[in-house]
Amino acid sequence: MRLRNKPWSKKLIEENPDYILLDPTDMAGRWQERFEKQHPIQLELGSGKGQFIIGMAQMYPEINFIAMEVQEGAIAFILRSQVELQLPNLQLVLANGRKLDEYFAENELDKMFLNFSDPWPKTRHEKRRLTYKDFLKQYKKVVKNDGYLQFKTDNQGLFEYSLASLNNFGMKYQRISLDLHNNEELMETNIQTEYEQKFTKKGQRIYYLNAQF
Template sequence: MRLRNKPWAEGYIKENSAIVEQTPYERKGSWNSIFDKEQPIALEIGTGKGRFIEGMAMKNPDFNFIGIERDKNVIVSAIDKIKEQEIINAKLMHENAQDLRDMFAENEVDRIYLNFSDPWPKSRHEKRRLTYHTFLEQYKSVLHDEGQIIMKTDNRKLFEYSLVSFSQFGMKLEDVTLDLHALEDETNVMTEYEEKFSNKGQPIYRCIASFK
């Protein structure tokens, strides 16, 4: 479903500079300076309306969360969630990040979350999948040595593709779950898509992978 255009979104993003970092490329190597406390950084690629980053930041006050979202019509909802809950350990950026290495220094990130990423099912679009090897090279560069990639999806083919991609890249698969909600994992925070798909009876797949 196509999102309704919000002509006021650009201005709203700029007005909320305390939440949305306006110059992310200048923050390379110093992201912790925009938070109240220096602590491990978790990055969510594709924040959507912000339910996940809101919930994770509230459950994990010992982490600083950064969410990347390129759609201005969506990120405004994430801004509202962070404002309403007065969350101090979550920030956003309105970017279409082509290369994370332009914004983050080596070993600056401790976790990367890939939640319900676009599966790009056509073979000619393989390079756009966020678990394609060129993206894994970026993640390896910015992640701390003990850092993790945590992926959730409802798309079985993307999940299988990603497991192969991780393995071929030499990554360690720390956890592979074919029905996340059957585990009743209390640490899991659902995204908007996750709730929608789960309510339809679709299994949610999760993988936790690392480079060591």
């Protein structure tokens, strides 16, 4: 998904430094300072327009959430919602998740979410998949021991690849569903992402996994 930068996004970002960070390099070990209350911190990498992370922040006020997104044209939508909602437990970061260990201290996060990450189906693009081992190494550093990685996708190829990649990396599966929307128990707490709604409407299955580092 490539979104054009909106004419209003730069100004909105400049006007709201309390909600969005453009350079998180000096934040490692200090993320709690960005939130009103000290709570466990959970990160979504590749938040798109933010439907999931906003829903999570509303549903779980006792958790602090960070939305990290590399596209200005996408994160501007999350910021627009946040300016209206003023959720005390939501912070935004315009940055690339490749450098997570520069942005977070070891064990600073409780959990990470990857939702409908770009599948990069060509073998030569394997390193760009957010479940490639180099990314997993970064996640493991910043997520606490026994913390979780939750992943949802409509893409069977990416899901199968990710199962193998996480397994080879030594992660332990806590839950796997090959049809999330027909799993009553998981659906009780499932917050749908924008892509999830789009693909579900088309009749596509949603794959889900939750694994421990």
